[in-house]
Each structure stands twice: as structure tokens, then as C-alpha cells.
Amino acid sequence: MKLNDTIAAIATPRGAGGIAIIRMSGSDAVEIAARMVKPGGRELSDLESHKLTLCRVYDSKNPDYMLDRALVAVMYAPKSYTGENVVEINCHGGFLAAEKILGGILESGARMAEAGEFTRRAFINGKTDLSGAEAVLDLMNASSEAGLHNAALSLTGELARKIAEIRDGVLSLAAHVSAAADYPEEVEQPEAEEVEAKLSALRAELGRLAEGFNTGRIMRDGVRTAIVGKPNVGKSSILNALLRFERAIVTDVPGTTRDTIEEVICVGGIALRLIDTAGIRSAADEVERIGIERSESNIKLADLVLLVTDSSEKLSEDDMRIAAAVRDKKVILILNKTDKETVTEFERTAEELNISPAAVVKTSAPKGGEPEGIDALEKVISDMFVCGGVKYDEVYLTNERQRDSVLKADTALERAEDGLKTGMPYDLLFVDLEDAMYALGEITGETVQEEIVDSVFERFCVGK
């Protein structure tokens, strides 16, 4: 990828819309755009930086043929998104105007931007760190308020600041031990307890960050919530009640749901990715069996399982088998059909199923009737994932790449701790501290390898 030419792309989604934005970046952006874009009585290069001006946009080959009237901004380096000269043309929405203008710009000497290239240039030119660039992607894909908020915090460099703070701590320790090793006569030798205390404080910070990863991931991706149980217990009815519309087919025929159904709802600022699954039972036809296999793999992938039982029936072998399959998961046991005469003892159901659910909730969701217990179910879920975890003033790691680097840094500090205990000399301790700094630098992109940078930006869309 060349990184010093001028690139262009449409930054808005294709299709009908109020406006479309064509974005250009590079040293020749203004000159290239000037061939087509004319502010009344002036040249594009005469425009003040960072101000919108109404311009006429002409065909690149036929200067008398007007394509659109557009609001155009020139943003000169280094104060722009990419840190280069940027031109943004806000033309009318829809497919044709933006495509024609982009086509002309490409014919006039710009190159079509690759996926994520604008943000990659911003990273290279020091306008954002790597975690900030990843936050751009998280922000665009955010499906809940909490995810949006966390991405916005990272975007402003909050995560980078946190990492820099820890890295500075490691650096000052490294400087001290390295000076002590190099100049044993001149430099006062650090006390082992003092080094140990510093290492343990740094490890505690890293531990907190790593622990927050799960919360961060849930903020970003939502909670994968599988609704499971044997056929006919009311799984689809509960899905519909949570969604507040009749999404899934509900009948009194066991085995109604064949394929999994996924829908998203927001509970307490967090997205719940609800997955209604086929009822699991041993006797089933070919199609149902495939559905059941999908149910089973959804249990494995779930962050949360809503295990539904029918409280108007005795627990069966199928109930027991499903309970065994969800035993290691975070489970909410739902005793459904409480509007009917109940035969199971509420307090004892979990025990009989031999599971320890995080909560037990009674619901009823009869066809045509008013559902009950659904609000309570939502409250239990939001307490579990929101009140119990998410703090809105804290920034969370959201992806495996960042988490792995934090763990790598922690392992290096652990090695240093162990070394200290066995009386390892300070110059060897320095090597471990250096490893920790390198791992932390990977998060912000200071010490990162090219392939990792590539893998971050290839997930972007063109125009970002």
C-alpha cells in the first residue's frame, strides 16, 4: 500500500439519503478537487481551512456540465482526520451524484482508498493510537448505549492514556534497575521489597484491565442469550414477550421451532442477542434433529442461558438432560406457564435439575393473554450485566488483541517477580520489564508489527 498519494472514497452508505460525502486525503487533494469543484468567483485553494462553502461541482471531462451543488470543506494538514490535506464534498444523496463525482476525482489523479485507509493514515500520522482506531470500528458497529459510550471513551484516547500510565510505571522501574545494574557504585541499589511492591501494583492494574475485558466485550457485542428447554415449554412465547411482538411461530405442537431465531433487544443499555432455539428432545425427526444440534452449539456459545421449564408438568428426562448440558454456563432458570396449575415445587426445581442458576424467575406468556414476569426477568438480566459490572466512567478493553497484550505484559512482570524472589540480577530483570513495555506498546501501536496493524485495518470499510 502506498501511503503518500492522494486517496478518495465515498464515506457514506450507498443508496437514497439526504447527503453523500466524498472524502479525499493526500498532498494533492486540493489541486485534484479544484479541477471539478468551483466556489463562486474563487478557486478551491482560496478557501479558508475547516469552513464549509457552497460550490458547484462540474464533470471532470466537460467543465460546462454541472453535476451537483455541494457544500465543500478543505481541511489542511496537520489539523485533519488523517493529518494530511483533506477535502470533503457533501453532495446530494443517492447513488449517481456521489458516484459521478468520485469517478471524476479518480480520473483526475486520486486513487480509490482501500478499506480503513483514512484511519490508517491517521494512525501513521499520529492522529490516533491503534486502540483509538479500533474504537472507531467499535463505534460504527455499536449496538447498545454502553458499547457506544465505551467506544467513544477509547476514541478520545482514554484507553491509550490508561496504558501509557502503566507503561510509564514499568519504564521508571526499568530505568531504575538498569541504572543500578550499569552503575552499581554511583546509583543506589533499589530495595528488593520496593521493586516487589511496584511490580505487584502494576500487575494489579493489568489484572483489573484484563478482568474488564468480558464486560467490554459484552458492551461491544451484547450478551449472547440462548433460550433453551425441551419442546413446548414456551421458549418462543418468551422470546415474543421480550420482543413485544409476535416474531416466532407459537403453536401447541411440540417441535414448532426448527431453526434458531435471533433478535436483539436493549436491556439497561446493553444489547441482548436473544436466540430462540429448537426444543431439545431425544425423539425427533431428521429436520428437528438438525435444529437440536444447532440448539446445542448455541448453548456452547452463549454468555447467558435462559433455561425454560413448564411448571405445569413434572420434570422429565429431557429437562434433566438439557440441565446437564447448561450446568457450566451462567443460567437463569425460568419456570413458565405459572398461570396454569403448577405441579413443580418452585424452590426445589433447580435442585432437582441439579443446577445452580444465577436466578430463578417465574413467568407466564400464554397466547393472547397478558405475559407476566417478563419485566422481572429483564431486571434480573440487567442487574447481572449492568449494575454488577459496567461502570460508565471506566474504559474497557473490547477485543482479544488488546486483552492478549495485557496478559503478555502481566506474564512478563510475573517473571520479573519470580526472578526477584530467586535473587536474579537487575540486568536480567530489565529484560522482563522491557518485554512488558513492548506488550503494552502493542495495544497503542507504538511497538506493533505490521501484520497486526494490517489485521486491524482490514476490518474497516472503504471510506473510513
Ligand SMILES: Nc1nc2c(ncn2[C@@H]2O[C@H](COP(=O)(O)OP(=O)(O)OP(=O)(O)O)[C@@H](O)[C@H]2O)c(=O)[nH]1
Ligand atoms: N397457559 C400457558 N400457555 C403457554 C405459556 N407459554 C407458552 N404457552 C403455550 O405453550 C405452547 C408452546 O409454546 P411455544 O412458545 O411454541 O413453545 P416452545 O418452547 O417454543 O416450543 P418448541 O418450539 O416446540 O420447542 C403454545 O400453545 C403456547 O401458547 C404460558 O405461560 N401459559
Ligand SMILES: [Mg+2]
Ligand atoms: Mg419454539
